[in-house]
Amino acid sequence: MSSTALRAILVGVLSAHAVVAFAQEHTLPLPALRSGITFAGADVRAMQSDDVSNPGFLWVEGGEKRWNTPAGATGKSCASCHGDGRSSMRGAATRYPRYDDAVKGVEDLDARINRCRTDKQGAPPWARESEELLAISAYVAYQSRGLRLAVSIEGPAREAFDRGNAFYHARHGQMNLSCSQCHDQNWGKRLLAENLSQGHGNAFPAYRLEWQALGSLQRRIRACLFGIRADMPAPGAPELTDVELYLAWRAQGLPLEAPGVRR
Amino acid sequence: MPDARITVPASVPRGKPFEVRVIVRHPMETGYRTDESGKSIPRNVIRSLTCRYNGEVVFSARLSSGIAANPYLRFFVTAKESGQLAFEWVDDAGARGTDGATLTVA
Amino acid sequence: MTKPGSRFCSRTLKPRRRWLQSGAALALLPWIPGHAAADELPQIPAMTAFLAGRKPVSERVRLTLPQLADNGQTVPMKVSVDGPFTPATRVTAINLFSEANPVPEMAQFDFPVYVERIEVESRVRLAASQKIVAVATLADGALLASAAEVIVTIAGCMDGT
Numbered sequence: 048m049s050s051t052a053l054r055a056i057l058v059g060v061l062s063a064h065a066v067v068a069f070a071q072e073h074t075l076p077l078p079a080l081r082s083g084i085t086f087a088g089a090d091v092r093a094m095q096s097d098d099v100s101n102p103g104f105l106w107v108e109g110g111e112k113r114w115n116t117p118a119g120a121t122g123k124s125c126a127s128c129h130g131d132g133r134s135s136m137r138g139a140a141t142r143y144p145r146y147d148d149a150v151k152g153v154e155d156l157d158a159r160i161n162r163c164r165t166d167k168q169g170a171p172p173w174a175r176e177s178e179e180l181l182a183i184s185a186y187v188a189y190q191s192r193g194l195r196l197a198v199s200i201e202g203p204a205r206e207a208f209d210r211g212n213a214f215y216h217a218r219h220g221q222m223n224l225s226c227s228q229c230h231d232q233n234w235g236k237r238l239l240a241e242n243l244s245q246g247h248g249n250a251f252p253a254y255r256l257e258w259q260a261l262g263s264l265q266r267r268i269r270a271c272l273f274g275i276r277a278d279m280p281a282p283g284a285p286e287l288t289d290v291e292l293y294l295a296w297r298a299q300g301l302p303l304e305a306p307g308v309r310r
Numbered sequence: 311m312p313d314a315r316i317t318v319p320a321s322v323p324r325g326k327p328f329e330v331r332v333i334v335r336h337p338m339e340t341g342y343r344t345d346e347s348g349k350s351i352p353r354n355v356i357r358s359l360t361c362r363y364n365g366e367v368v369f370s371a372r373l374s375s376g377i378a379a380n381p382y383l384r385f386f387v388t389a390k391e392s393g394q395l396a397f398e399w400v401d402d403a404g405a406r407g408t409d410g411a412t413l414t415v416a
Numbered sequence: 417m418t419k420p421g422s423r424f425c426s427r428t429l430k431p432r433r434r435w436l437q438s439g440a441a442l443a444l445l446p447w448i449p450g451h452a453a454a455d456e457l458p459q460i461p462a463m464t465a466f467l468a469g470r471k472p473v474s475e476r477v478r479l480t481l482p483q484l485a486d487n488g489q490t491v492p493m494k495v496s497v498d499g500p501f502t503p504a505t506r507v508t509a510i511n512l513f514s515e516a517n518p519v520p521e522m523a524q525f526d527f528p529v530y531v532e533r534i535e536v537e538s539r540v541r542l543a544a545s546q547k548i549v550a551v552a553t554l555a556d557g558a559l560l561a562s563a564a565e566v567i568v569t570i571a572g573c574m575d576g577t
Contacts, residue, residue, distance in 0.1 A: 090485070090492050099317045100331065102380040105315060108312045256486065260337075310486045366529065367529075368529050371524065375541065376517050382538055382539050385536045388531045
């Protein structure tokens with residue numbers, strides 16, 4: 048075989064390897080990303096698109112009031128440091144989960160809010176999925192509605208990302224299913240009467256009809272694990288933050304839709 | 311949490327019907343659910359909701375567990391004078407909620 | 417077998433029923449208009465008690481719900497009554513009844529003062545696939561009614577959170 052042919056084969060093999068490696072890491076190429084709202088029925092879409100009747104705004108409005116309410120030993124409100132949340136929080140939610148040196152780890156938005164409470168306000172942290180935490184979380188996330196997810200997995204965030212990636216692709220539970228099997232390989236197909244989405248978290252915190260309430264992405268991940276009869280990590284567990292980071296990276300480019308509405 | 315969100319048009323022409331939308335934060339607990347220990351969660355739904363326009367009842371609703379949580383209502387009222395829309399509701403546990411909105415009639 | 421007076425009693429509708437039962441109809445549901453005449457209102461004991469022997473006329477009431485609910489916990493519902501109205505014929509109340517919920521009296525909407533547009537939207541809970549009936553009461557005691565049918569499915573995955 049001529050050296051040209053050999054070189055061609057080598058280039059071909061290396062390119063194929065690069066493509067496969069890229070494909071394995073980024074399992075959904077960007078042009079194919081679809082928000083969960085595109086898999087939802089007409090009623091869910093109508094609820095999400097109407098800010099008056101979207102129940103999530105009950106939490107957003109509650110969060111706005113709480114933002115301006117003094118709390119803790121310092122008697123400071125969020126506004127005391129951050130001013131008007133409508134401008135200061137713009138874009139913030141698109142960067143979470145993120146690594147912070149202060150805790151030498153990756154935090155999701157809810158953890159970061161709680162850290163502000165304990166460190167800056169001298170107030171006890173709110174419980175995960177509590178009305179208060181969901182309200183501030185919804186208010187902050189709403190300020191980034193329409194902006195594209197843009198998390199970083201560089202440097203110290205990489206470990207958490209790798210763990211989340213592994214969790215997402217591993218089989219779990221009695222049904223022995225991985226997230227990837229449904230949401231990468233079978234999205235668009237029906238599970239009983241539902242359409243499987245691509246499993247992005249860009250609409251959270253979201254009002255889920257099944258919950259009759261607003262809830263976090265972590266709650267939604269736990270619900271999925273329950274569905275496949277797997278052990279659910281406790282709310283706030285590091286595994287859930289790792290998966291959130293992986294999901295946010297996987298969905299980057301999609302706009303935030305909080306407060307979303309989902310089935 | 312706000313008790314409710316009320317939405318009316320910014321200004322309404324006199325004599326014409328205008329749209330009122332209200333969503334109330336309430337679980338509308340059916341009484342058919344059980345908690346993790348298997349204990350039944352008692353029913354607690356908003357039983358009655360009343361809308362007063364400058365003191366006069368213009369719309370009221372009697373609800374049940376057949377109405378979804380965080381009940382949403384949209385209805386129409388004839389515009390008369392500018393003033394106040396006042397909502398009041400009561401649930402099975404006797405808890406009362408109120409909220410209001412200002413109305414500008416052109 | 418079909419019940420006398422039901423929508424499917426007529427021989428020409430039997431093939432339609434078989435096709436509906438095959439499930440293929442599910443895909444076309446959004447385009448099949450929901451419709452029921454007065455004599456096709458479902459038998460709901462609570463509604464029978466409410467009617468107290470009166471027969472509602474199946475006119476002017478528009479009851480709209482999705483053919484297939486995204487989630488039975490929250491199903492959008494719109495009910496309206498076509499005008500025009502006079503003081504004697506204005507709508508004083510609309511009652512909603514459920515065929516299959518544990519509580520059949522879903523809601524009553526009262527209109528104590530005249531308004532020319534009778535239209536109410538809300539969100540209902542449906543325990544299972546079923547028919548819903550709206551009965552409008554007029555000032556002179558006349559009754560108007562309409563029914564709508566909704567299919568409710570269970571979630572693809574259980575949620576225990």
